Amino acid sequence: MAIARLHGGPLDGQVLPLDDTEQDSLIVPYGATQVIYRRGTAPTHTGPHDGPTEVGFWFTESSDDIVPSDD
Secondary structure, three states: OEEEEEEOOOOOOOEEEEOOOOOOEEEEEEOOEEEEEEEOOOOEOOOOOOOOEEEEEEEEEEOOOOOOOOO
């Protein structure tokens, strides 16, 4: 199992399952729009006993303007 750790943007700090540790970007739904995160680090925790493999992704853009909610 591998995880993507998201940095910056509206999903900062979120962790998502990652099927392919070689992928360069993630497009994630966010409300009525989508946000794009680009790979920023090489995989870490790749050993058999140090937890799930982790790859860092950094926010780069959204497909529309992101408007904060009053919720």
